Amino acid sequence: MRLVVNPIACDAFGYCAELAPELIHLDEWGYPVIDREVTRGLLPLAEEIVAACPRRALSIRND
Amino acid sequence: MTTITAPTFPRLFAGIDVGPSYRAHLNRFGDRPTFNDRKAEGLRTLHQLLDDAPLIGRGGGGIAASLKLAFLSTSTKPVIVVNAMEGEPASSKGVALAMVAPHLVLDGALMLAEALKSSQIIIAIADDDTRTTQGFQRAIGERRESISMEISHPPAHYVTGEESALVHWLDEGSALPTFRPIKPSFVKIGRRAALVHNLETLAHLALLARFGAGWYRSRGTSSSPGTTLITVSGAVQSPSTYEWTFGRTLGELIEQAGGLVEGFGGALIGGYGGTWVGGNALSLPIDHASLRSAGATLGPGIVVVLPKASCPVAEVTRVVEWMANESVGQCGPCVYGLPALAKDLRTLGWSRSTRNQFDRLLHHLTEVDGRGACRHPDGVVRLIRSCLSVFSAHFDEHLRSGPCAAVNAPTVMVLPKNRRR
Numbered sequence: 001m002r003l004v005v006n007p008i009a010c011d012a013f014g015y016c017a018e019l020a021p022e023l024i025h026l027d028e029w030g031y032p033v034i035d036r037e038v039t040r041g042l043l044p045l046a047e048e049i050v051a052a053c054p055r056r057a058l059s060i061r062n063d
Numbered sequence: 064m065t066t067i068t069a070p071t072f073p074r075l076f077a078g079i080d081v082g083p084s085y086r087a088h089l090n091r092f093g094d095r096p097t098f099n100d101r102k103a104e105g106l107r108t109l110h111q112l113l114d115d116a117p118l119i120g121r122g123g124g125g126i127a128a129s130l131k132l133a134f135l136s137t138s139t140k141p142v143i144v145v146n147a148m149e150g151e152p153a154s155s156k157g158v159a160l161a162m163v164a165p166h167l168v169l170d171g172a173l174m175l176a177e178a179l180k181s182s183q184i185i186i187a188i189a190d191d192d193t194r195t196t197q198g199f200q201r202a203i204g205e206r207r208e209s210i211s212m213e214i215s216h217p218p219a220h221y222v223t224g225e226e227s228a229l230v231h232w233l234d235e236g237s238a239l240p241t242f243r244p245i246k247p248s249f250v251k252i253g254r255r256a257a258l259v260h261n262l263e264t265l266a267h268l269a270l271l272a273r274f275g276a277g278w279y280r281s282r283g284t285s286s287s288p289g290t291t292l293i294t295v296s297g298a299v300q301s302p303s304t305y306e307w308t309f310g311r312t313l314g315e316l317i318e319q320a321g322g323l324v325e326g327f328g329g330a331l332i333g334g335y336g337g338t339w340v341g342g343n344a345l346s347l348p349i350d351h352a353s354l355r356s357a358g359a360t361l362g363p364g365i366v367v368v369l370p371k372a373s374c375p376v377a378e379v380t381r382v383v384e385w386m387a388n389e390s391v392g393q394c395g396p397c398v399y400g401l402p403a404l405a406k407d408l409r410t411l412g413w414s415r416s417t418r419n420q421f422d423r424l425l426h427h428l429t430e431v432d433g434r435g436a437c438r439h440p441d442g443v444v445r446l447i448r449s450c451l452s453v454f455s456a457h458f459d460e461h462l463r464s465g466p467c468a469a470v471n472a473p474t475v476m477v478l479p480k481n482r483r484r
């Protein structure tokens with residue numbers, strides 16, 4: 001599974017990286033970069049940030 | 064009554080001497096076959112033909128035409144969209160087809176529409192492209208068809224030709240790409256599906272349907288059958304759009320374009336989001352497989368030849384600056400990343416820069432890659448990375464001794480004005 005950012009929706013609020021530094025870092029302009037696959041262990045965290053994103057810009061995909 | 068013979072070569076341009084009229088077209092190629100029987104038999108036959116050829120799309124995505132058909136369910140009657148956007152500054156194949164063979168393009172679109180029981184064809188031509196518009200207006204005016212064919216004019220921008228942006232514009236009047244994490248997928252206009260094809264793909268279809276897959280495969284290579292249109296510009300005597308048999312080399316293509324103006328320094332293949340090849344590439348065959356092994360793709364059919372004396376750092380910088388201004392401003396990594404890359408390159412090109420500054424460029428490349436909603440930033444990344452690898456000696460020279468003598472020479476790359484949006 002992987003996290004996907006919709007770059008059109010994302011407004012660089014940065015909550016996702018703050019909540020899940022093990023999955024995401026911010027680039028120098030404040031936009032999230034996905035660092036790794038979502039493992040089973042990281043799934044709850046990934047789901048948490050998907051729910052927390054104020055722009056609904058994050059989703060989890062099975063591929 | 065003239066007998067119709069299948070063209071050997073050229074194919075799409077077989078009628079170049081008799082002009083683009085519908086009468087000349089019918090004399091040369093005959094009536095189009097129809098695939099419009101009541102049941103889906105015609106559609107199946109057409110599908111089979113696309114598979115047998117196989118007809119690979121000429122828009123740059125390299126998608127098999129049959130695959131796009133397979134994505135449609137049999138019950139939908141899609142709008143057929145002819146993509147004649149020509150967002151690439153170094154391409155002129157759209158206008159070439161409009162001037163020489165507009166009826167092949169219309170035939171291809173009509174055959175698809177008939178097979179799919181669609182009632183509408185939209186030909187999308189950039190709003191500033193008057194010559195292509197005139198060519199198609201004239202051609203449509205000569206026809207009596209029951210299927211509606213209309214020209215639509217999205218704004219001329221680099222990314223407007225991207226399929227989702229084009230359909231978005233036709234649908235809502237906004238020429239912005241949409242986010243499609245899984246590609247290819249459905250595109251829709253209103254509640255109807257849209258089937259988008261590059262205009263050249265449709266022209267090939269018109270001939271393939273008439274003369275068959277065996278004929279189609281009788282030129283080219285086994286994995287890249289047929290011919291393709293390539294616009295050649297830069298350091299050649301006769302820059303123009305040429306019909307080209309897949310598998311013949313870059314050197315032969317340059318000969319076809321009148322030969323070199325001066326020494327061969329390399330070439331950009333595939334357009335401004337394409338790939339550079341170096342001074343040893345003259346023997347490179349131009350077909351999908353050979354280009355892929357050189358890390359390149361033909362894109363919508365573009366080759367820009369770089370003269371030996373020019374500065375690749377300066378050339379790529381100007382293209383990246385232009386591409387940065389063509390970003391449609393939706394995605395942060397594209398909006399901020401492309402100007403950052405342009406600035407890094409300008410520093411490397413025009414001042415005495417350090418290893419650190421070079422490493423900054425490399426860092427920005429990884430930060431930008433794959434992070435836009437569309438492929439625009441990825442194209443810029445590919446352009447810069449291939450330039451770095453092919454012209455590494457020249458970049459080293461800049462790092463060691465500052466700007467080279469050619470850095471302010473006139474640009475080889477065509478750079479139209481960026482339009483305000």
Ligand code: SF4
Pocket residue numbers: 005009010011012013014015016017030031032052053054055056057058
């Ligand atoms: S929380 Fe959402 S809007 Fe904010 S940076 Fe992350 S993805 Fe973008």
Ligand code: SF4
Pocket residue numbers: 007222239240389390391392393394395397398434435436437438439440
């Ligand atoms: S990646 Fe760039 S060009 Fe593509 S949609 Fe986003 S901002 Fe626009």
